[in-house]
Amino acid sequence: MLALRRALPDSAAMIRPLLYEHPLSPYAQKNKIALREKGVDFDLVTPDGMGSGGAGGDFVAANPRAEVPTLVDGDVSVFDSTIIQDYIEERWPLPALLPDGAAARARVRMIEEVMDTQYEAVVWGMMEVRVFGRVQGAEAEALLARAAGQIAGLNSWLEAQLGAVDWFNGADFGWGDIAVVPFVMGAVGFGVPPAPGSRLGAWLARCLARPTVAETAAEAEAAAAVVARVVPQAIASGRFQREYRDHRLEWMIRSGGLQVLVDGMKSGTIRFSSEISA
Ligand SMILES: N[C@@H](CCC(=O)N[C@@H](CS)C(=O)NCC(=O)O)C(=O)O
Numbered sequence: 001m002l003a004l005r006r007a008l009p010d011s012a013a014m015i016r017p018l019l020y021e022h023p024l025s026p027y028a029q030k031n032k033i034a035l036r037e038k039g040v041d042f043d044l045v046t047p048d049g050m051g052s053g054g055a056g057g058d059f060v061a062a063n064p065r066a067e068v069p070t071l072v073d074g075d076v077s078v079f080d081s082t083i084i085q086d087y088i089e090e091r092w093p094l095p096a097l098l099p100d101g102a103a104a105r106a107r108v109r110m111i112e113e114v115m116d117t118q119y120e121a122v123v124w125g126m127m128e129v130r131v132f133g134r135v136q137g138a139e140a141e142a143l144l145a146r147a148a149g150q151i152a153g154l155n156s157w158l159e160a161q162l163g164a165v166d167w168f169n170g171a172d173f174g175w176g177d178i179a180v181v182p183f184v185m186g187a188v189g190f191g192v193p194p195a196p197g198s199r200l201g202a203w204l205a206r207c208l209a210r211p212t213v214a215e216t217a218a219e220a221e222a223a224a225a226v227v228a229r230v231v232p233q234a235i236a237s238g239r240f241q242r243e244y245r246d247h248r249l250e251w252m253i254r255s256g257g258l259q260v261l262v263d264g265m266k267s268g269t270i271r272f273s274s275e276i277s278a
Helices: 002-008 009-014 024-035 057-062 083-091 102-130 137-162 175-189 200-208 213-237 246-254 258-267
Strands: 018-020 043-045 071-074 076-079
Touching: 002 200, 018 024, 018 200, 024 043, 024 083, 024 175, 024 213, 043 071, 057 071, 057 076, 076 083, 083 102, 083 175, 102 137, 102 175, 102 246, 137 175, 175 200, 175 213, 200 213
Parallel strands: 018 043
Antiparallel strands: 018 071, 071 076
16 A cells, blocks of 8 residues: 555645554554544554564554554654654644643643553553463452552542643643543553542543544444454464563563563563664
């Protein structure tokens, strides 16, 4: 598909942008919600081999990290959800998702950084235990209890960031809310929701009332059922190598899962990030 796009540069402006994604990727969810809020007509593709270490083809040509999300817009390829959000905001400026003013923008970007690196690591860790079955019994319970405590702490931090207003972005839904909602939904999916009666819980309900968020959440829910069915077999067969890198790797070690890492490296079901070369 990419080759065809490159062969037709003059018509690039008429070609719908393509987002490589996985419906369960909270990073891809950020970009999908942003594109939907802006009314951009786009295509979605989940790359073959994604997540298992077997990706290739046009997807890897567009992103040497072989990670989703990756946006292809005509001749332009962009990877990393935060850089893609920036691209989307500049390429399709209306409605603006960033709040007004340097301070407000810095604030939502800092929240985004915490979500992308710290909150995400915990949700990923719960998935490693509950879906990928890295440990069982008391070891699993210990990792999940640690994760639940970390999410409770992060949710209380989020509650403080929200303050008395309706949206992380300020007066209206926007960048700050899109940065938070995929990750909080991920924790809910693993049975760790915002505290009952919390402002964060009320905020989540407001988000889910938006069609753009509801559509993205429904796609994730449908994919979760499929993943839960196929992943245990794929892991057992040794075909699936899960990427352990940066904050995720740190989470596993800090939370008591060093042996998970050692076992996964021995069995070949864990890999690190792609090494890039020309
Ligand atoms: N910093 C990146 C992280 C993207 C990322 O970690 N994506 C994961 C899915 S959630 C991925 O594609 N991993 C590659 C793999 O598992 O093969 C971003 O913000 O987009």
